[in-house]
Amino acid sequence: MNCTIRPWRMSDAMDLAAALSDPAILxxxxxxxxxxxxxxxxxDYITAMLCADKSxxxxxxxxxxxxxxxxxxAFRQSNIHFRTAELGYYLAREYWGRGIVTEAxxxxxxxxxxQTDILRxxxxxxxxxxxxxxxxxxxxxxxxxxxxxxACKNGRVLDMALxxxxxxxxx
Numbered sequence: 691m692n693c694t695i696r697p698w699r700m701s702d703a704m705d706l707a708a709a710l711s712d713p714a715i716l717x718x719x720x721x722x723x724x725x726x727x728x729x730x731x732x733x734d735y736i737t738a739m740l741c742a743d744k745s746x747x748x749x750x751x752x753x754x755x756x757x758x759x760x761x762x763x764a765f766r767q768s769n770i771h772f773r774t775a776e777l778g779y780y781l782a783r784e785y786w787g788r789g790i791v792t793e794a795x796x797x798x799x800x801x802x803x804x805q806t807d808i809l810r811x812x813x814x815x816x817x818x819x820x821x822x823x824x825x826x827x828x829x830x831x832x833x834x835x836x837x838x839x840x841a842c843k844n845g846r847v848l849d850m851a852l853x854x855x856x857x858x859x860x861x
Contacts, residue, residue, distance in 0.1 A: 693790045695750035695762055695797050698739050702751050702758035703732035709760065709782040717844060718819050719780060739763075748802055752781060752794045759785050762794045764802050764811055775802060777813040779825075786821065795829040803857045810856045816841065817849040826853040 698706075709715060710727035724731050739749040745766070752760035760781035767774045777798070781791050802808050815822035817836055827833070831853040840850040 692754075693759075693793050693797075694753050694756075695794050695801075696753055696756075698736040698749065698751050698758075700733060700736055703729045703736060705758040705782070706732035706735065706751075706761065709780065712783055714783055715780050718816060718822065719778075721843070745806070748775070748798065748806075750794075750798065752779070752790065754785070754790070760791065760794070762791070762798050764798060764808075766806075766808065773807055773809045775808050775811050777811050779822075789828075791822075791825045792828045795825060795831075799829065799855055808857070810854055812852065812854040814840075814850045814852055816843065817851045823851055823853070829855070831855045 707727050707729045710723060710732070711725070713725075716723060716725060739747065742749065747763065747765055749761070749763035749765075751758035752762050760779065762777075762779040764775040764777050766772065767776060777795070779791055779794065799811055802811060812834075813822075813826055813831065814837065815826070817823075823833075832855070834852045834854055837850040837852055839847050841848045
């Protein structure tokens with residue numbers, strides 16, 4: 691199943707709201723998202739991503755046949771980490787297990803490395819999120835370590851896995 695990544699469109703708001711109203715998705719994301727996630731919340735997010743600094747925010751819809759089924763983004767860090775970006779993504783549950791996010795991660799990383807000076811893209815999934823960890827491994831990310839007792843989510847103290855992909859030296 692081939693996916694593409696493309697800039698967000700306001701017409702994606704309904705699909706975005708549906709995906710982010712699923713507790714199974716929210717349980718694997720950082721806190722701060724409203725629940726339930728409304729179309730207005732989605733429109734606000736899309737507006738923010740379209741207006742964001744194009745040299746620091748690389749946020750896209752993950753699409754199948756031009757329909758948004760998920761989200762992916764890399765976000766440039768600051769200070770001494772200005773050539774590093776943090777990766778985040780999610781996919782509507784009905785599409786899990788089909789290799790879609792792995793392909794989207796590959797596309798995004800290729801684009802970021804080709805079009806920017808970023809040297810390193812990293813992700814920090816919860817260590818028990820086997821699916822997300824597998825996505826990163828299949829996309830070429832290396833496990834750099836486990837961040838023990840690094841997060842509190844839904845009343846639980848969780849470990850996180852630190853993965854990174856670096857630009858090849860010849861690039």
